[in-house]
Amino acid sequence: QVQLVESGGGSVPPGGSLRLSCAASGSISPNYVLGWYRQAPGKERELVATTTSGGTAVYGDYVRGRFTISRDNEKNTVYLQMSSLEPEDTAVYYCLARWLTLYWGEGVQVTVTS
DSSP states (O other), X not given: OEEEEEEOXXXXXXXXOEEEEEEEEESOOTTOEEEEEEEOTTSOOEEXXXXXXXXXXXXXGGGTTSEEXXXXXXXXXXXXXXXXXXXXXXXXXXXXXXXXXXXXXXXXXXXXXX
C-alpha cells in the first residue's frame, strides 16, 4: 500500500502562483511514477503532469510551460509549481503513484478567481 498526502491548495487570483506538494509513504519505491491529475466540476479527470524517479516528465497539453513538476526521491515527495494560473485551472488536484498498482490521494482544491 502507498499513502499519498497532498498539501498546498488554495485560492489565488488570475496570474497567481501555487505550489502543491504530495508526500508518499508506505510501499513507495523509485519504480513508481508520481504526478498530478485534476478534475474540474462536470469534467473528466485529466493529466496535469507526471515524473519518474529519473526526472522524465510528461505534461498535459494545456500546461503550456506554466507548470513545473519536480520530485525529491529522498523525501518521496512530488511537487507541482503552478504559475500564470487561469480560472480554467480551477479544479481538484489529485496526486497519484503508479507502478504495478495505481494509488490516488484525496485531492486538494485549487481555485483561481478574482
